[in-house]
Amino acid sequence: MAESTSPIIDLHNVSVTFQSNGKSLHAVDQVNLQIQPGDIYGIIGYSGAGKSTLVRTINLLQQPTSGTVTVSGKDLQQLSNPQLRTARKKIGMIFQHFNLLNSRTVLNNVEYPLLSQSISKAKRQAKAKKLLELVGLGEFEKSYPEQLSGGQKQRVAIARALANDPDILVSDEATSALDPKTTNDILKLLKQLNETLGLTIVLITHEMQVIKSVCHHVAVMDQGKIIERGEVAEVFSDPKQPLTQNFVDSSANVTEALDQIKSDSSLQDLSANERLLFLKFRGRATKQSLISDLTELYKLKANILFGNIERIGSTSIGYLIIILSGETKQLADGINFLNQNGVRVRLIATGKKGVKQDVKTNIS
Ligand SMILES: Nc1ncnc2c1ncn2[C@@H]1O[C@H](COP(=O)(O)OP(=O)(O)OP(=O)(O)O)[C@@H](O)[C@H]1O
Ligand SMILES: [Mg+2]
Known part of the structure; x- marks a missing residue:
């Protein structure tokens, strides 16, 4: 990956401050983060570090208190609402708890994001079927989410997140509820999507193994700040910060x-x-x-x-x-x-x- 390409995600001095009980909480504190297209960028930190809040600024689901968010060259805060809706479609998200619609079939779940588009039902369903095949669930289109395992549910969520052909996929603890083998299978799938579709992936986790197995770059987050960052092998083979060292040590038991x-x-x-x-x-x-x-x-x-x-x-x-x-x-x-x-x-x-x-x- 050439460093000279312009970043697909560029967070500049982004802060998010919450007011609660009369106190200010700096959930994200002056973060600068550039992610290159085609990267798999991991963000690791313990609970409460500000990871979810930070990645929610990437599609402005969370408005920064200050700072700018530039995605694919567009300053998102300058966009009109319809423009922002269009830009958001290019940023898919998956979560720990899948967030599937239980009353709809697997196929309906995947085609759901396409309902607002003016394409025919046949085209929509063909697209959803293709995506289900891509995630290895071709024969489950008529199943309901409750009939699936956790790993299969996450595959459905991934297919749904890809419905609008996003350039970026944000994964917020998507494997945290899964066993180690299923975690590996899902990570392999993400890696495959990164390689075949050129999808840029931002992956949040508190587990170093997850970062190690798929990410190229990593940022370590603590108390709203990125305290260490770089190529995965470099950061974890020679950690500068005690927190990073902790992650390495616990990963090696x-x-x-x-x-x-x-x-x-x-x-x-x-x-x-x-x-x-x-x-x-x-x-x-x-x-x-x-x-x-x-x-x-x-x-x-x-x-x-x-x-x-x-x-x-x-x-x-x-x-x-x-x-x-x-x-x-x-x-x-x-x-x-x-x-x-x-x-x-x-x-x-x-x-x-x-x-x-x-x-x-x-x-x-
Ligand atoms: N809407 C909100 N209002 C007030 N405080 C919030 C809000 N969202 C998050 N916070 C606080 O901001 C801090 C960062 O939260 P965040 O969810 O981003 O952490 P995280 O790193 O994703 O943690 P986890 O690993 O548990 O998901 C926490 O102290 C949290 O309580
Ligand atoms: Mg979180």
């Missing part, structure tokens, strides 16, 4: 493992020559036999309590939680050796006379 290990009472028994360490490897360091080097070079023993490798783009990030034991001097040298070889080492606990000390020192 590291946070959970660390909590479990820290609460393990046997850690009380760490002896003076033992260190509980959290090691993080990146890129080259994941390909070296550093743990066996510790044994050979420093006569240290490593007892592995947890290990995982995350692949982000072409980068591997490895995590190990180990108890390293040996002579005091050798321990210090061994840890230095790890540091020198690009491993980030965090000392979680050290044993002293049988008393656990959670020193949490970052000694990298």
Whole structure:
């Protein structure tokens, strides 16, 4: 994707302030966001970060308190109501709870957005059928939403969102109610639509796995602001902000493992020559036999309590939680050796006379 093309979505200094109980809440705070055509752009953040409010400004379902919203070269706030209605048709949306009409068949749901258009019923239905086939639900046209699984309902919602041939699809937690396999299937479908239709996708989620599997770019949102952004592989392989680091760690199950290990009472028994360490490897360091080097070079023993490798783009990030034991001097040298070889080492606990000390020192 050439950076020189003009963005299809250009949010300039967009803020949304809500007044509630006499207080101002800055749900979106001075956000600048440019999304290139054909991109799959993820926005990740915890609940209340302002993600939904931000993406609702893209079609002015949410009017910004200040700032400008330019989509496909048009300043949306300058459009007349009919012009805005036309512009909105080019921005499809899907949500966590599908929002299907339960009293209508699957086919009727998909053709619904086309009812206001002056095209014949036959053409409308042909279009809806084609879209159902595109999302893999060709034989379900006569079913009702309640007869479908969550994944199938989301496919119907996607087909409906595509009815007006949008240039942009906004997905607001569309996979949050789905199991992991169905989530993957839906994400694959989105990716396929991105590739075959050239659809620009803005995808909101609180799960890093979702971003990792389909997005090219990501913005991390916290308290109404974008705190970090860039190419997915770059942002997640070298997070600058603690919140981004949190997303990476929980995605690799590291946070959970660390909590479990820290609460393990046997850690009380760490002896003076033992260190509980959290090691993080990146890129080259994941390909070296550093743990066996510790044994050979420093006569240290490593007892592995947890290990995982995350692949982000072409980068591997490895995590190990180990108890390293040996002579005091050798321990210090061994840890230095790890540091020198690009491993980030965090000392979680050290044993002293049988008393656990959670020193949490970052000694990298
Ligand atoms: N219409 C509204 N009136 C007042 N406050 C609102 C309104 N809509 C959202 N907010 C507040 O703005 C903040 C951001 O909400 P938003 O729904 O955008 O967050 P989010 O990141 O999408 O969260 P979630 O992951 O839970 O969906 C929250 O504190 C929310 O309570
Ligand atoms: Mg939301």
